Amino acid sequence: MIELEEQVDEKFWRIRREEAYKRFLEDVEIGYVDRDIKDLILLVFSKKNVFTTSSCSGRITVVDSTYPWQRDEAFVIFKKHEPIQLNELTSIIEQRHMHRLWLIVSGPIIHFNAVDLTTANKLLIIARSAGFKHSGILSIGSGGIVVEVVSGIWVPFLLKDRDGYVASDLPRIVSIANEMLREGKQKLEKLFKFLRDADI
């Protein structure tokens, strides 16, 4: 048997699961929950051995940063979970910026917390079958096993550079970004079907 120093404390895990569920219902109430992922999270809370902690159904952002993968040094100046229109970018482009402006399309990302390694492994198999090829276990500890379910859909487009250069093909960027966003949402539907049929 593989043994770990730390043990998932199931009683404590069940309490955390209940808390996460209450928080989710409150967030739905307030309108914080991204509507394209609400049903999937509800489905997950109908399962016994897993819950979700954070999730995103896919989005388009515009960030001001030297590199598009930066988090701490980046300013998010636009965020939308649905397809965008060209005129939403034009005012952004005209504003002053510090580093570079990147439009970033991200596919869905969901963090699951599983009660044991068997469930975590099942989840990884389901996720990969649904096209979430970059999924993996982020941590294993007494609070549960955190599984990140993520696809390869993450594409930045340079909108504006430090020297004032502006991308000449904004309509093309908008069109391709929306196409990619939809690809991500389709993967989410596939994941929903696979999860629905899973014994986890």
Place this chain on the structure above:
Amino acid sequence: MIELEEQVDEKFWRIRREEAYKRFLEDVEIGYVDRDIKDLILLVFSKKNVFTTSSCSGRITVVDSTYPWQRDEAFVIFKKHEPIQLNELTSIIEQRHMHRLWLIVSGPIIHFNAVDLTTANKLLIIARSAGFKHSGILSIGSGGIVVEVVSGIWVPFLLKDRDGYVASDLPRIVSIANEMLREGKQKLEKLFKFLRDADI
């Protein structure tokens, strides 16, 4: 204790580690090993509880595919582990293509195989501290625990679209791509230092 149905068979694991080491030395001999990562792999083979299976020090590729994240449907038409020059792209751009041409900068990716979860967890902590924020456990089985160490550096640039459109800013793309490639190589140096001092 967290228990798994499947157990890492340590004796079998040690044999696989030896095989991987022989294969690595043969690859070095033939010239298959990406020179920017050779020293790191040698360092890992000096450790007791871990070995590497596949690795890349970071590279720039040009692929012909609808979406840059595709693997099976993509044709790789250029690949280099060092900075590129503008003239290397011009002949590629002139050729016919099927879908879209993407230039993709990828940071380093290393797959480790750890003998136990304690080692896998240590490795994840080291990797994240060195800036490999997207690292995770890919699988847990009798053959070992596979840990993928990967940063957020993965950036595609559209070079040519289906309708014949060609990016107008090729010199800028080359310059930014090379800058990103170097960022990745620097993270690799940091990982080397952290691994050197680690008891794994």
